[in-house]
Each structure stands twice: as C-alpha cells, then as structure tokens.
Amino acid sequence: MIRYAGVRVGLGLAQVLGVLGIVFVVASVLPGDAAVVIAADDADPGRIAQLRETLGLDRPLLTQFGDWLTGLIRGDLGTSAISGRPVADMLASALGPTLTLAILALLVLIPLAVALGVAAAVGRGRRMDRVISGVAVAFYAAPEFALAIILVAVFAVGLGLFAPTAVGASGPLLMQPELWVLPVVVLVIRPVCSLARLVRSSMITALESEPTRHTLRLGVPLRRVVWRHALPGSLTPATQHLARVTDWLLGGVVVVESVFALGGLGQVLVSAVSSRDIPLLMGLVALFGSITVTVNTIADIVAFRLNRTAGATA
Amino acid sequence: MNPVHRSILSSTPGLSRRTFLGLGAAAAGVMLLGACGSGETATSATSIPRDGGRLRAVFAGGGAQEVLDPHKTNLYADVARSNALYDKLVEYGDDLGPVPRLATAWRPNGDATIWTVELRPAVFHDGRPVRAADVLYSYQRILDPKNALRPRASLEVIDIARSRAVGDRTIEFVCARPCGDLANVLAAFGAYIIPEGTTDFTAPIGSGPFTFVSFEPGRSFVAGRFDEYWDGAPHLTELEILTAPDETARINSLLGGQVQYADDLGVTSARTYETDARVQILRSPRSSMSGFAMKVDRPPFDDLNLRRAMFALVDREELVSTVLGSSGVVGNDLFGKDAKYYAGDLPQRRLDLDEAKSLIRKAGAENLTIELQTTGATNGFVEAANIFAEQAGRAGLRIDVKVGEGSTYWTRTLDEGVLSSFRSGAMPIETHVAQRMLSTSSKNYTQWRRPEFDTLFATASETTDEELRARAYKQMQSQLYTEGGLLVWGFSDGLHGLAPNVAGMAQNAPSNTLGYARFDKAWLS
Numbered sequence: 001m002i003r004y005a006g007v008r009v010g011l012g013l014a015q016v017l018g019v020l021g022i023v024f025v026v027a028s029v030l031p032g033d034a035a036v037v038i039a040a041d042d043a044d045p046g047r048i049a050q051l052r053e054t055l056g057l058d059r060p061l062l063t064q065f066g067d068w069l070t071g072l073i074r075g076d077l078g079t080s081a082i083s084g085r086p087v088a089d090m091l092a093s094a095l096g097p098t099l100t101l102a103i104l105a106l107l108v109l110i111p112l113a114v115a116l117g118v119a120a121a122v123g124r125g126r127r128m129d130r131v132i133s134g135v136a137v138a139f140y141a142a143p144e145f146a147l148a149i150i151l152v153a154v155f156a157v158g159l160g161l162f163a164p165t166a167v168g169a170s171g172p173l174l175m176q177p178e179l180w181v182l183p184v185v186v187l188v189i190r191p192v193c194s195l196a197r198l199v200r201s202s203m204i205t206a207l208e209s210e211p212t213r214h215t216l217r218l219g220v221p222l223r224r225v226v227w228r229h230a231l232p233g234s235l236t237p238a239t240q241h242l243a244r245v246t247d248w249l250l251g252g253v254v255v256v257e258s259v260f261a262l263g264g265l266g267q268v269l270v271s272a273v274s275s276r277d278i279p280l281l282m283g284l285v286a287l288f289g290s291i292t293v294t295v296n297t298i299a300d301i302v303a304f305r306l307n308r309t310a311g312a313t314a
Numbered sequence: 315m316n317p318v319h320r321s322i323l324s325s326t327p328g329l330s331r332r333t334f335l336g337l338g339a340a341a342a343g344v345m346l347l348g349a350c351g352s353g354e355t356a357t358s359a360t361s362i363p364r365d366g367g368r369l370r371a372v373f374a375g376g377g378a379q380e381v382l383d384p385h386k387t388n389l390y391a392d393v394a395r396s397n398a399l400y401d402k403l404v405e406y407g408d409d410l411g412p413v414p415r416l417a418t419a420w421r422p423n424g425d426a427t428i429w430t431v432e433l434r435p436a437v438f439h440d441g442r443p444v445r446a447a448d449v450l451y452s453y454q455r456i457l458d459p460k461n462a463l464r465p466r467a468s469l470e471v472i473d474i475a476r477s478r479a480v481g482d483r484t485i486e487f488v489c490a491r492p493c494g495d496l497a498n499v500l501a502a503f504g505a506y507i508i509p510e511g512t513t514d515f516t517a518p519i520g521s522g523p524f525t526f527v528s529f530e531p532g533r534s535f536v537a538g539r540f541d542e543y544w545d546g547a548p549h550l551t552e553l554e555i556l557t558a559p560d561e562t563a564r565i566n567s568l569l570g571g572q573v574q575y576a577d578d579l580g581v582t583s584a585r586t587y588e589t590d591a592r593v594q595i596l597r598s599p600r601s602s603m604s605g606f607a608m609k610v611d612r613p614p615f616d617d618l619n620l621r622r623a624m625f626a627l628v629d630r631e632e633l634v635s636t637v638l639g640s641s642g643v644v645g646n647d648l649f650g651k652d653a654k655y656y657a658g659d660l661p662q663r664r665l666d667l668d669e670a671k672s673l674i675r676k677a678g679a680e681n682l683t684i685e686l687q688t689t690g691a692t693n694g695f696v697e698a699a700n701i702f703a704e705q706a707g708r709a710g711l712r713i714d715v716k717v718g719e720g721s722t723y724w725t726r727t728l729d730e731g732v733l734s735s736f737r738s739g740a741m742p743i744e745t746h747v748a749q750r751m752l753s754t755s756s757k758n759y760t761q762w763r764r765p766e767f768d769t770l771f772a773t774a775s776e777t778t779d780e781e782l783r784a785r786a787y788k789q790m791q792s793q794l795y796t797e798g799g800l801l802v803w804g805f806s807d808g809l810h811g812l813a814p815n816v817a818g819m820a821q822n823a824p825s826n827t828l829g830y831a832r833f834d835k836a837w838l839s
Contacts (some may be wrong), residue, residue: 032722042464043724044756050462083381157569164570165563167372168556261558263532274721
C-alpha cells in the first residue's frame with residue numbers, strides 16, 4: 001500500500017514537470033506574444049519591439065524557461081507580463097471562488113449521485129429507474145451556459161430569489177448563498193447525471209452477481225446487502241470518474257464563471273492564454289498540474305483500497 | 315486610440331453561443347414583462363440633481379490583469395477609472411472637436427512651432443496645485459520610448475526636451491514641426507496629467523472628480539467624491555467601477571439591481587429592454603466604424619477597378635440592418651461620420667451590381683478567390699464578413715472568409731493578406747489619417763501611401779488657417795473616397811444600460827469623448 005502510494009506520488013511529480021515543459025513550448029510557439037497583446041489594435045511595430053524588450057520577451061526561450069524554473073524552485077511564480085502583479089497573488093485571489101464552488105458542488109454531487117444511482121439500480125427496469133435514467137440523459141445533454149441563462153432568468157431576474165451575478169460582491173463567497181446556489185446547481189447537474197448512471201450500472205452488475213444473490217438467499221435484508229456488500233465494490237469506476245469531475249470543477253468551469261461573473265481560475269486561464277501572459281499561464285499550469293495529480297493519486301489509492309485489482313487500470 | 319468593444323479577453327467567442335445568449339436575453343425579457351406589470355411606478359429621473367449615494371457601474375474590463383496607470387489606458391473600464399481619477403488638458407467634445415479641461419487656452423506663435431498653454435487653477439487630491447511641472451512630467455513619461463506607452467504616437471509632435479514651464483500655470487510647448495492644431499494632440503487618448511514624480515499607482519492621486527478609495531483588479535474599483543474638483547464636486551458620494559467580461563452578466567446585474575450602469579450592451583439586449591421600465595438605454599452615437607480594409611499595394615486590390623467594384627457590390631443597408639440592428643447608420647467609405655471636417659457632401663454610395671460586375675470584368679477578376687481575414691473576438695466581425703462574402707458572390711466574386719485568432723489579429727492583418735475586417739472607435743479625422751493613411755503611418759492597414767496625400771496632410775496639420783485646413787481635409791477625403799482601400803459600410807452606436815433612477819449622464823457622447831464613461835455629473839434620484 002505505502003509502496004504503491006510512493007510510486008504514484010513520484011510519478012505525479014514527474015508528470016507535472018513534463019506538462020510544464022510542454023505547455024511552455026506550446027505557449028511559446030503560439031502566434032504573437034504579450035507585447036502584441038498589450039499593443040492590441042494599436043499595432044505600431046516600433047512600440048511592440050520596445051514592449052518586447054521591456055518585458056524580456058526578446059531573450060532566448062531556454063533562458064526564459066530556465067529563469068522561470070529557478071524562480072519556481074525558490075517558490076517564486078514570477079510576475080504577470082500584462083499587469084506586472086505577482087502571479088501568486090493573482091492565483092490566490094482567484095482560487096477562493098473556484099475552490100468554494102468546487103467543494104460545495106462535490107458535497108451536493110456525491111450523495112445525490114450515489115443515492116440516485118442506487119435507487120435506479122435497485123428498481124431497475126421499473127418506473128423509478130426509467131424516470132431517473134430519462135431525466136439524467138436529458139440533463140446531461142444540456143450545455144452549462146444554456147442552463148445558467150435559463151436559471152438566472154427565472155430564479156434571479158424573474159423571481160428575485162438569488163443574485164443574478166456576483167458583480168460587485170465582496171467578502172468570502174461561502175457566506176453568501178444567494179451568490180453560489182445557482183452556480184452550484186449549474187455545475188452539479190451534468191456530473192450528477194453521468195455519475196448516477198455509472199453507479200447504477202456497476203450496482204446492477206454487483207446486485208446480479210452470484211455472491212450477492214447468495215447473500216440475499218441467506219436472508220440478509222436487501223438494504224444491508226445494497227449498502228454494505230454491493231455498493232463498496234461498485235464504487236471503483238465512480239471514484240475514478242469523480243476524480244475527473246473534480247479536475248473539471250477545479251479548472252474553474254469557464255462558462256459558469258463568466259455568466260455569473262465569479263472571477264475564478266477559469267477566467268484567469270482564459271485571459272492568460274488569450275493575452276499570451278506566459279508567467280501567469282505557467283503559474284496556473286503548475287497549480288492545475290499539482291491539483292490534478294493529487295486528486296488522481298488520491299482516487300487511485302482509494303480505488304486500490306476499495307478493490308485491490310483495480311490499481312493497475314489507473 | 316480605440317479600445318476594443320468586447321475585451322480582447324472576451325471569454326468564449328463564437329457565433330453560436332452569442333446567438334444563444336441573445337435568445338436567453340429575450341427569454342429573460344419576456345419573463346420580466348410579466349414580472350414588472352405592476353411595477354410601472356418606477357421613479358422617473360427628476361430634473362433637480364440630488365447629492366449622495368453610490369453609483370455602481372459595470373464594464374467589460376480586463377480581469378485580474380487590470381492596472382491603474384492612466385497612461386496604460388486601453389479598455390473601456392480603464393477609461394472609466396482614469397476619467398474618475400484624472401484630467402487631461404483638453405478633451406474631445408461630441409463632434410470630436412476640442413473642449414478645454416485643465417488647459418483654458420492654447421495659442422501658437424506665427425509659424426505654429428511654439429504653443430503657449432494656460433492652465434486653470436486646479437488641485438490634486440492631496441491638495442497640491444496642478445502646475446506646469448506636473449504637465450511636463452506627465453508628457454515626458456508618455457514620450458519616453460522606453461515606457462512604450464500608447465499615447466506616445468499622438469504626442470510625438472511635441473519636443474518635450476525643449477518645452478518648458480514659463481510660470482506655475484503657463485507651459486511653452488515646442489513642436490518638432492509646425493503643429494496647426496495642438497488641442498487635438500493634448501486631447502489624445504490616455505494623455506492624463508499625473509503629479510510630478512509619480513511612479514507608483516497603487517494608491518493613485520490625480521486631479522479628477524473622484525479620489526481613490528480601493529482597487530481589487532478584476533473585481534472592483536471604488537472612488538469617493540472630491541469636494542475641491544475644479545469643475546464642481548460630483549453629486550455622487552461614491553463611484554464603484556466593476557468588471558464582468560460577459561455581456562449577459564452585465565445586463566443581468568443591471569436587471570437585478572446590482573449595478574446602476576452597464577456598459578457596452580449587445581444589440582439584442584438593447585432592443586429587448588428598450589421599452590422595459592427597469593432599464594434606460596443610453597446611446598453613444600457613432601462610437602464605432604465598421605468596414606473592410608483592402609491593401610492597395612498588392613494584387614488584386616492594386617487594381618483600382620476591383621476596389622471600385624467592392625465599393626459598388628456591398629449592400630450597406632443589409633449589413634447595417636443585420637449586423638448592427640437598429641443601432642447604426644450606413645457609411646460612405648470615409649472615416650469619422652459627423653466629426654469635424656467630415657466630407658458629408660460626397661454622394662452616398664449605393665448598391666450597383668451591374669456596375670460591380672462590369673468593373674470585376676475590367677479587372678479580370680471573375681475567377682478570383684479572395685481571402686478575407688476576420689476574427690471571432692470582436693463582436694459582429696464574423697457575421698459581417700459572411701454577409702459581405704455572400705454579397706460579393708452576387709456580383710460573381712468569390713470571397714473566402716478565414717476566421718483567425720483574436721489576440722494577434724491587429725498585428726497580423728497590418729501587413730499580411732489582402733482583405734481584412736476593420737473597425738475603429740471614434741477619434742478626430744486628423745488622428746485617423748495620421749496613424750493609418752500616411753506613408754509613415756505605423757498602422758497603415760490599407761497600405762495607402764501617396765506623397766501628394768502626405769503633402770496635403772502636412773498642410774492641414776501645420777497650418778493655423780482654419781479654412782485652408784478644412785479645404786485640405788476635403789481634398790484628402792475625396793482622394794480616399796475615389797481611390798482608397800478602406801470600405802466603410804457602417805457606423806454603430808455604443809449601447810449602455812442605466813437604472814431608471816440614474817440621471818445626468820451625457821446623452822450624445824461618442825465613446826472616447828468627454829461625456830463617455832464619466833459619472834461626475836450623474837446623480838441618483
């Protein structure tokens with residue numbers, strides 16, 4: 001177990017480093033750079049050349065990457081090419097909203113998806129199952145921005161139950177449910193559907209397996225069989241899917257942040273890429289990379305514990 | 315000179331999504347009509363200004379990368395913050411002519427190489443007076459090539475090393491060459507006055523109507539009333555400038571009462587809420603010019619026949635009604651409609667397919683495929699390009715629309731390709747010509763280089779004789795009209811939303827002029 005975890009963590013670190021290198025190269029070969037972006041429609045070539053020099057973009061790529069890595073080792077993420085503010089500060093202020101939303105979304109998502117999946121599996125083929133499965137497929141097909149716009153129109157602008165956006169809000173997001181209820185609902189709807197379907201199908205397999213049927217024949221109550229015997233084993237695929245959902249949530253769902261003006265990591269990512277702000281982008285990649293690797297490592301270890309033969313498939 | 319309408323950081327560009335957002339806005343509108351049937355008693359703005367209150371305004375903004383350095387002003391949110399904290403010497407009025415601000419008078423010597431500028435009595439937020447030395451420092455900072463600041467191109471006619479303070483409130487500007495209209499230079503985009511020695515903008519000090527309170531980039535900027543403001547203290551106690559890159563978020567925050575001003579709305583939202591009691595629509599007329607730039611120095615557009623064919627085949631009415639909705643007027647292939655010196659007497663061009671076909675034949679371009687470069691990052695570009703390509707098809711010309719990436723669009727289309735989507739914010743015709751139409755212009759998107767045209771411009775910009783200048787502008791525009799490479803099909807209004815209780819906003823100010831994004835005369839009733 002410990003040896004397995006150690007290998008996973010080491011592998012994760014190597015993955016983060018590899019991704020950093022690749023992203024740096026890809027970002028560098030994108031057409032244009034921060035100087036071009038600052039100049040925008042004022043594309044005076046002389047001014048762009050001067051900006052490039054001021055920003056140090058005229059140095060060789062390897063030097064730029066080397067400087068950045070040296071900084072990273074000392075715990076310094078550098079400063080944004082566009083705003084000149086420390087990247088760490090910019091990430092810290094965007095991490096709050098994203099983390100809050102992701103955690104709230106997971107708190108709603110996991111129990112709801114498991115409950116729905118189990119209910120559908122136990123009542124498989126009957127009306128309960130058909131309703132849950134039908135609704136799940138329908139919602140899964142709806143894009144987030146469509147859901148967001150409709151929910152805001154009805155519940156915020158129309159009925160005034162929630163704030164339509166987070167424009168002008170201050171203070172921690174967590175303390176202001178009127179700001180986060182709608183975004184969390186939008187974030188949760190699709191993963192609930194996919195996760196519930198996964199739980200349902202592996203539960204069905206588990207319930208129909210010979211050991212489970214035998215346990216039932218021995219007179220153990222259905223409820224106990226479902227929660228104690230069938231569920232733990234059938235959560236393995238769900239755990240790994242959940243890890244991917246978590247990455248997706250932490251990446252900040254760009255559309256949700258944008259429609260609700262939440263200013264989280266997704267927004268920072270969009271602006272870092274479109275403005276060719278390489279220091280900011282690299283900071284984000286380092287953060288995302290670490291989060292992804294951590295979450296997936298945890299998921300693998302959990303899956304390994306739930307079902308020792310599943311470790312290899314990660 | 316012309317901040318882009320949708321921020322370059324616009325989150326998710328794409329036609330399909332925008333179209334959907336439009337539908338969403340319409341859906342919200344329908345619900346609203348139901349919801350506010352009984353709420354018609356909405357307070358109409360009273361005519362007697364009322365003091366106090368906090369006005370919150372939301373702009374497109376640049377997210378976490380925003381800064382408070384007024385000389386780096388780029389997007390509309392920057393303009394709003396700079397207008398709150400700082401002043402310029404001169405501003406553009408509704409017709410893009412000069413309006414005195416910190417400067418009260420500007421007088422040239424005989425050959426317009428030296429200008430004497432008088433300052434009004436005004437104070438910075440920390441109580442220090444605004445002096446000639448502050449003006450010189452601000453301009454030095456802008457003109458230092460190392461700083462690579464945007465207003466530099468406009469101010470470069472000033473020889474700052476030889477310019478000097480004659481007294482505390484009198485400056486003598488020496489021009490590198492005769493400068494017939496210095497006021498236009500002093501009003502340049504971003505040419506704000508900061509106190510001498512300023513290098514740090516974390517708690518900025520200016521002479522503007524509001525004083526700095528707090529700033530969280532990408533979220534909020536708060537400023538308070540400056541009681542000593544030379545133009546009279548604002549009515550508002552506080553002004554908060556917020557940012558949201560998404561237009562849906564801006565209009566929703568206005569509908570939900572979270573803000574009282576929403577900048578830069580789309581045509582669909584404006585139309586949906588025009589008759590809604592919860593929103594007043596404020597227009598910035600002719601804020602933006604829309605067109606296509608043909609490069610006249612290379613095939614196929616080095617052939618005048620083909621350029622004239624393009625002028626004849628474009629259906630301006632169709633473009634304006636489809637792309638700009640009700641918020642625009644047709645153009646006549648010239649920049650600066652309704653601005654000072656605009657050649658409004660040239661005949662309005664109309665669709666003439668027969669003429670276009672015969673010109674295309676003459677140019678031998680029947681089987682030609684021309685690539686049109688555009689980008690999804692600027693609102694309306696792709697739509698206009700597709701419609702234009704279809705119109706060209708009716709005249710037998712094949713235009714292939716190529717949608718490129720937004721961040722580097724302006725640099726790329728400056729010298730690559732032959733035909734590209736083009737737009738520009740409002741600015742004086744002089745600035746437009748200086749930056750885009752001269753042999754030496756750094757942003758010559760049509761590659762229009764004519765020595766005789768340059769000479770005309772030199773005459774216009776160096777003379778102090780108003781009549782001579784007007785004549786020269788007329789001649790220049792007539793050349794551009796007949797032979798130029800800029801196809802201007804429309805001018806659109808900037809569209810903004812106001813809460814019903816906001817009054818005192820300038821009603822006819824194009825973007826980038828004195829009345830735009832200024833809240834010192836506004837009040838909440």
